[in-house]
């Protein structure tokens with residue numbers, strides 16, 4: 001049975017049950033259906049390295065805009081060694097509670113704390129509203145946009161294309177989120193464009209080259225909702241994956257953690273500074289840079305008592321953009337690692353595949369053909 005495209009099944013007393021995790025938890029907070037239970041091997045324990053997660057590089061956005069050499073080289077190291085970093089807003093109140101070392105790493109990404117909070121509040125209100133209201137925006141089966149759920153992961157989501165505006169599918173935009181999505185996305189696009197320009201300089205190109213190669217900078221927004229789980233050690237909120245885009249600008253939930261990055265064969269939990277934006281390198285930069293910068297595997301675990309909402313803004317090229325490695329980054333020491341492909345071909349190749357660590361970018365590696 002299908003209601004507005006969403007998969008809906010009937011249970012014994014004929015009331016519909018929706019395949020959304022949040023609804024399942026609402027109906028029975030103690031139940032963890034078998035299909036979400038993952039093996040111990042898949043779940044793999046997290047490494048307890050608090051000193052490492054708090055060292056996630058912090059980039060000073062204002063200095064980056066001034067093309068400050070030290071900050072650019074910090075960005076270079078962040079992209080090379082971590083693939084993940086954070087940019088933060090100056091917020092004196094939050095600073096007071098921080099360790100001293102962070103005082104020297106204050107950055108200013110310029111996105112108003114109030115705007116970020118309004119995005120969080122509006123999305124929380126949407127997710128907490130009755131299913132009958134949310135289902136109006138349900139992602140059709142096989143579709144990519146709208147209010148959906150991960151098939152085997154413990155999360156629901158709203159997924160939307162934001163830019164270029166002609167690609168928008170407004171029927172999937174919750175009415176009450178429209179204005180805030182517009183305001184938030186425009187700010188995040190500004191931050192993303194500046195970061196891509198900085199990466200362009202680091203790769204030895206003029207600052208507008210990388211953006212130009214996108215043909216048009218496209219942007220998607222995903223709000224992830226991770227309901228609490230009675231057996232968090234048995235489920236995964238979002239399976240291990242690398243993002244197939246250029247650059248990803250995330251806004252974490254300051255009230256609960258869960259996101260982890262692959263580090264030396266293990267997993268380390270990420271804890272961002274309140275007000276920070278979390279940035280990660282996607283496959284497209286890995287390919288363009290011939291592997292100098294890596295898109296890092298990450299995953300999300302869930303919490304027993306707390307729900308968690310995160311926002312991920314994906315920046316990526318238009319389908320006809322070429323994404324082969326730059327010639328000047330290929331030499332005897334750095335042989336060409338990936339083959340030329342258009343972004344559309346790359347996306348087509350991965351869109352129907354399951355989330356699975358680094359398998360996607362590996363498929364474009366020269367020696368795997």
Ligand SMILES: O=C(O)CCC(=O)C(=O)O
Pocket residue numbers: 222224238243250252259298300310311312
């Ligand atoms: O929720 C998060 O922090 C990460 C989500 C993520 O990796 C994604 O949506 O691709």
Ligand SMILES: [Fe+2]
Pocket residue numbers: 241242243298
């Ligand atoms: Fe991701």
